[in-house]
Amino acid sequence: MIDIQKALDLVLSQKQFYGAEEVPLTEAVGRFLAEDIFTDRDAPPFDRVMMDGIAIQLKDINDPLRPNYPIQGIQAAGAPQMTLKAPDHCLEVMTGAILPLGTDTVIPYEEVEIKDGTAYVKIKKAIKRFVHRKGSDSPNGALVLQKGKKIHPGDIGILATVGKSRVVVAKFPTIAIISTGDELVEIDEKPLAHQIRKSNVYNLWASLLQEGIHAERHHIIDDHGVLQTQLKILIQKFDVLLLSGGVSMGKFDHLPTVFEELGVQKLFHRVAQRPGKPFWFGYHKEFNTKIFAYPGNPVSTYVNHLFYFQQWLHASLGQTLQMEHKELGEDIPANPNLARFVSVKIDPVTGNVVPFSHNGSGDLFSLAETDGFLLLPQREKEYQKGERLLFLAIR
Template identity: 30%
Template sequence: MKSVRMKGFDERRTLEEVLGEVLSALPRMPPERIPTISALGRIVHGNIVAERDVPHFDRAAMDGYAVVAADTFNCSQEKPARLKLVGECTVGRVSDVEVRRGEAAQISTGAPMPRGADAVVMLEYASVSEGYVHVYKPVAPFQNVSRRGEDVKAGDVVIADGEVIRPQEIGLLLQCGVKKVSVAAKPRVAIASTGSELVDINEEPDVGQVVASNEYMLAALTKTYGGEPVYLGVVPDERDALRLTINKALTFDMAVFSGGTSVGKYDYMPETVAEFGGKNVAHGLTIRPGGPTAVFLIGRKPVFCLPGFPVAAMIAFESLVAPSIRKMLGAGKIDPRPVVEAVLVRRVPSTLGRRDFLRVKIEESGSGLIAIPLRVAGSGILSSMTRADGVVEIPEDVEGFDEGEKVKVKLFLHVF
C-alpha cells in the first residue's frame, strides 16, 4: 500500500463503498446452544419454534362463573338466568367439577375451565343466593375464556433468525417449553491501543502523555454491539512491537487498533498491517471525524485501524466496526440504534464531498423534539460525546443543514 506518512492523503473512499465491501466479505459466526435464561441480548441463529401451545389448556380470563353459554341467552337484569352452583375451580389444579346445562361453577382467573363449560360470566354480572347463581348478562360461547394455543401454537415460529432476544422473548420462550436456544457465537474482537505517548489507566500521566482509555471504550462498544472483546494492551510506535501484536490479533475473529493511522512520522500502523497480506480496502475515508481510518481484509478477517483521538475512534467504530460485528452475528438489523426526528435549532455548515457526524443533544419543546448542535470538529473532545444523545449525519452531497430543518438523529445505544 502507498504510505501517507509525512505526505497526506491523495485519495479517500466513501463510507458506503468501504462498508459495503467489508460486509459482503464477512462470514457468519457459527451457532451455539445456551440456556434460554442466559440468552438476553443474543442474536438468534435459525428460527426458534414453540414446543407447546400457549396457553396449553383452556382457562378463565376473568373471575366469575363457568357456565354453558346457551343457558345465559336472553337473560337480563329483570329476568336473570338461574343456575345451580355445583363447585369451584381454582388456579394450579384441574377440578373434578363438571358443568351441565342449568349449572355453574365459581372460577378464578387463570383456572382451567371445567368439563362442560364454554364461557365465563364476570362476577359483576352475577350474584349468588341459596346455592344458585343469578346471571344478569348473557355471554357468547368462549367469552372470557383464554383458549388453548390462542397466544402461540406448538410449531409456530416464536423468534425468527437474526432477531435479538429481549426480556419478553425469554418469558415467551419459557412458556413455549424452549429451555435452550441456538444463538450466534459472539465474534472475539482483539483490541489494542497504539502510541508511545500512552500510559496505563492506573498511572498519573506526565506532560505529553495520554491515558490509554480508548481500549476500554472500544471494548465497551464491542460488548454493546454483541461482540466479545479481548484486551491486547498498549503498544508503542515501534514496528517490531506492532508486528507481534498484529500477529496475535489475527488469531481472533476481528482486530481493532486505535492510533497510528494518520500522516505523522511514527504512524506506522496501516503500513505494518499491510505486511501481513490481504487487501487494503481503504486508508482514508471521506468522513469527519474519523477520516484517517484504515480497513483491511486478511482472508475473511476484518482489521480496523481507527484514529487515536477518542471521538474519531468512536465515530469510526460505530460506522464500520459495529456493523461488521452485527453482520457476523447474522443480525436482522445491521444498525440497531434508534432514530428520531428533531428540528435543528441553528444552521450547521458542511463541506461537499465529506460526510460529517454532528454531535447533538435532544430536548423536548412545545412542538416536538429539537436537536442542539454540540460539535462537528474536535475529535479529541470526548466530553462532547458524553453530553450528546446521538449524532446527525450530514451527507457528502449536502452543504450543511439549515436552522429549523428536520433531521434524523441516530441515538447512542444505552446499556444498563
C-alpha cells in the same frame, strides 16, 4: 479516499458467521438466534379463563341470564378440567384455569354476588367473553422466533413456553482491542506532563460488553518492529482486531505499513467523512482476521465504531441492524465534500435533535453531553429543520 456508503459496503462485504453454540436459556438474552423456534403445542394449550368469576353455559348470546346459579364447585388454575353437570349451575373459576367442560362464558366476580353457595347475577345479558381460546395466540408447530433475531427479554418468556431450556445462538467473534501510542499510560497510573491515560480502549470495551462480548485489551508501543511482532501474534489468535490510533499521516503512524508487511489486505484507508477520516479497514488473507483501525481521537474512534463495526457485527450474527432516524431541530449548512457525524442532544420536549459545539474529535468530555450522532451525507443542499436523518445513539 472513498465515500461513506462505499466504505460501509466494503465493511459489510466482510461479514462472517462464526458458527453456533448452545447456551442455557438464562444466558440467552442479548444473543442472536441460530435456529428457528417453533411452538411445541397450541398457545394457549387449552381454553383459558381470563378473569376470576363464574363459568356458565350460555349457548346463544341472545339468551337471557338466569337470576342465579347454584355453584357446583371451583375450577382452580393448574387443576384438571372439571365438567359442568347441570346447565343451570355454574362453577367458580380462577384466572389461568382451564375452562370447565360444558361452559362457554365467564362472568367476573364484579358482576355477581356469591351468597350461601349460589351466584346471583347483577347483569341481564352476557356475551361469550373472558375466555382465551386454545391456539388463538399460535397454533402447534408455528414459527414464533426466526433465526437471526436478537433475543430480547420478552423472547425469553416465549422460549421458556416452548420448552427451550437451552438455545442455539450465533457465536460471537473473538475480539482484541488494541491501543497504540507512547503517550498512553494505564488508568491507575499518574501521567507525566506529556502523557494521558488510556480511554478509547475502555470505550470500545464497554460498547462490546453491551453486546455481550468480553474483549481482551492490549497496548503496543509506537515501534515498527514491536508492532509487527505483536500484531502477528494477535492476528493469528483473534477473529477481529479493533485498533485506536496509528493510522493517520504522522511519522509514528506505522500501522498501514505494518499491516501490508503482515499480509493484511487493505480494503480502504481514508473515508470522506468528519470526524474519523483516516479510518483503515482490511482483513488478513490467511487467517481472515478482520481489522478495524480507527483514528486515535476519541470521538473519531467512537463514531466509526458505532457506524461501521456495529453494522458489521449484527450482519455477521444474522441480523441487519435497524438504524434509527431523528428529526433535525435546526438548519445546518451543506458540505459537498464530506459526510459529517454531528454531535447532537435530544430536545426533551420535541424529541428532535439539536447539534451543539465542542472542541472537535479530540474532546472526550463532549461524549458526556452527547445523546448521539446525526449523519449528514455529502450533498450541495443544506440540511433543513424537520428533515429526518440517520441517528447513532450513544446507549
